[in-house]
Amino acid sequence: MSTVHSHSEPQDHAADKLGMWLFLFTELFLFGGLFLVYAVFRSQHSVSFHNAADELNAFTGTLNTVVLLVSSMTVAMSITAVRYGERRKAMLLIGVTLILALVFMINKYFEWSHKFHYDLYPGSEVMMNMEHGEILFFGLYYMMTGLHALHVLVGMVLLTITLVKVQRKRITVERYHLLENSALYWHLVDLIWIFLFPLLYLVT
Amino acid sequence: MSKSDTHISRYRELALVLLALLFLTLLSVLITELHFGALSVFVALTVASVKVFIVLLYFMHLKFESLLLRLLVGMVFVLYGLIIIVTFIDYFFR
Incomplete structure (x- = not known):
């Protein structure tokens, strides 16, 4: 593009990464606020939270955990591939990450539609007749997994852009910051799920 | 570098x-x-x-990042821990 910035600037890289991390901090607190609400309500309605969490399918949650963990590894490997100059391998690894993200979303779709089938969604009659604590649990469940799923979608868009740029050789051995930052974002999605999974699905 | x-x-x-x-x-x-x-x-x-x-x-990749970045990330988690503690102190003693 402009000739001024065409030479490599090592400082640029550090600033890029720092900026991405600052953004990730705001994301952590976005979810952190919801975790805090969860913790307080759970301490006040522990029995209802226990009963409500029992209705979630632990298998679906575990499966999605495994899917996200594997996808985190593949995206981390894609950075290695780009830095070794193995373009095809990098594209393959980002592609696998995208497929795993899609698997996660399909899984989520079935999980949610199963609940919708039994009229279990915010504002439904079934839910309004539940105990106060259970309403709170399912409200938080939809809010937290919904916001998380939105992040998965954003991550997929970012990774798709990255994939195209690797293919067009805009991301190379020297310039891989976009891939690195997209990967950081993807790891954040994984990170949040690591906490969501035991809190919503396991601890009943 | x-x-x-x-x-x-x-x-x-x-x-x-x-x-x-x-x-x-x-x-x-x-x-x-x-x-x-x-x-x-x-x-x-x-x-x-x-x-x-x-x-x-x-x-x-934090294990291999600069001290500044590692400290920043660590401090964010410490800050979040403090927020949890302060919130619960508020709830239990109000």
């Missing part, structure tokens, strides 16, 4: 990290199946914290 620019994670290393994470996932599923009550919340959150720590260090 910082360590992060020279260090490249090896494929095998990343695969081993994944294995460790999958093992911890299995562990947390099995432990909560046993229903320890209040203790299982504690155990599940401890295992989750270990997993998050591993992801931060290896997948997010």
Whole structure:
């Protein structure tokens, strides 16, 4: 593009990464606020939270955990591939990450539609007749997994852009910051799920 | 030049990290199946914290980043811990 910035600037890289991390901090607190609400309500309605969490399918949650963990590894490997100059391998690894993200979303779709089938969604009659604590649990469940799923979608868009740029050789051995930052974002999605999974699905 | 620019994670290393994470996932599923009550919340959150720590260090490459970045990330988690403590103090003593 402009000739001024065409030479490599090592400082640029550090600033890029720092900026991405600052953004990730705001994301952590976005979810952190919801975790805090969860913790307080759970301490006040522990029995209802226990009963409500029992209705979630632990298998679906575990499966999605495994899917996200594997996808985190593949995206981390894609950075290695780009830095070794193995373009095809990098594209393959980002592609696998995208497929795993899609698997996660399909899984989520079935999980949610199963609940919708039994009229279990915010504002439904079934839910309004539940105990106060259970309403709170399912409200938080939809809010937290919904916001998380939105992040998965954003991550997929970012990774798709990255994939195209690797293919067009805009991301190379020297310039891989976009891939690195997209990967950081993807790891954040994984990170949040690591906490969501035991809190919503396991601890009943 | 910082360590992060020279260090490249090896494929095998990343695969081993994944294995460790999958093992911890299995562990947390099995432990909560046993229903320890209040203790299982504690155990599940401890295992989750270990997993998050591993992801931060290896997948997010923090082990090889500058001291500044590592301190910043650490401080954010400490800050969040403080917020939790202050909130619960408020709820239990109001």
